[in-house]
Amino acid sequence: MLNPNVVAANILKNPTVHHGLALLARVFLAYIFIVAGWGKIAGYDATVAYMQAMDVPGGLLPLTILVELGGGLAILFGFQTRIMALALAGFSIVTALLFHSGAEDAINLMKNVAMAGGFVALALLGAGRFSIDHVIEK
Template sequence: MSNVSIASEKSGLVANSSAVILAGRVLLSIIFVLAGYAKLTAIAGTAGWFGSLGLPLPTVTTVVVGVVEVVAGLAILVGYQTRIAAIVLALFTLAASAVAHTDLADQVQMMFLQKNLAIAGGLFVLAAAGAGALAVDARRS
C-alpha cells in the first residue's frame, strides 16, 4: 500500500470518525436535555421525589439539576466546551447513581445503575476524544 493510499484511507477515517462522534454526542445529549426539561416542567413532582430521597432543599436541587442537565446536554449536542460538559455530566451521572440507584437487590435499580455507568463511561470517552470536527469547538480553534 502506497503512502498516498494510506493518507487517503486515513483522511476517510477522520471524516467518518467525526460523523460517528457527532452521532454519539447527539445520542448522549438526548437523555440529559429531555430529563432536564422534564424536571424543569414538573418541579413540584421532582422536588417531592428528591425530598423522599433525603436531598436538601429539594426544590432548589430540582432547578439546579434540571438546568445542569439541559445546559450541559445542549453543550454536548452542539459540541461547545464539550470536554468540560462531558466531565460535568459524567460526574453528575455517577453522583445521581450513588443517590438514587443503590438498592442492588432491586433488578430495576441495578439496570438503572448499569445504564448510568455506561453513560458515564461514554461521557468520559467523549471528554478524552473531544467533540470531533463537526462541532462548535472545532470552529473555535
C-alpha cells in the same frame, strides 16, 4: 488473515467517518439529559417531592435542570465538550449513588455508570469537526 480490529481502526481513521461518529456519539449521550432536564421543568413539583423523598434537598432542582438541560445542549452542539463531558460523567455517578443504589434499581445504576463511561470517552475524543468547539479552536 485480516485483523478485524485493524480493519475497524482504518475505517475510523477516515475523517468523515471519525467526525460523523463523534457527532452521533454526542447526540446519543445528550438525548437523555435534554429530555430529563425538560421533564424536570414540566414536572417541577413532583421532582422536588421525589428528591426530598430520597433525602436530597429540593432546592437543588434548578441546578439539576441546569446541569441536565444545559449540559445536554452543550454536548449536543459540541460546546466546551471535554469539560462538560467530565462534569456529566461525575453527575451520572453522583446521581447513580444518590438515586439508584438499591438492588431494585440496579439497571438504572448500570445505565448511569455506562453513561459516565461514554462521557469519559467523549472527553478523551473531543467534539470532532461538526461542533462549536471546532469553530472556536480554529
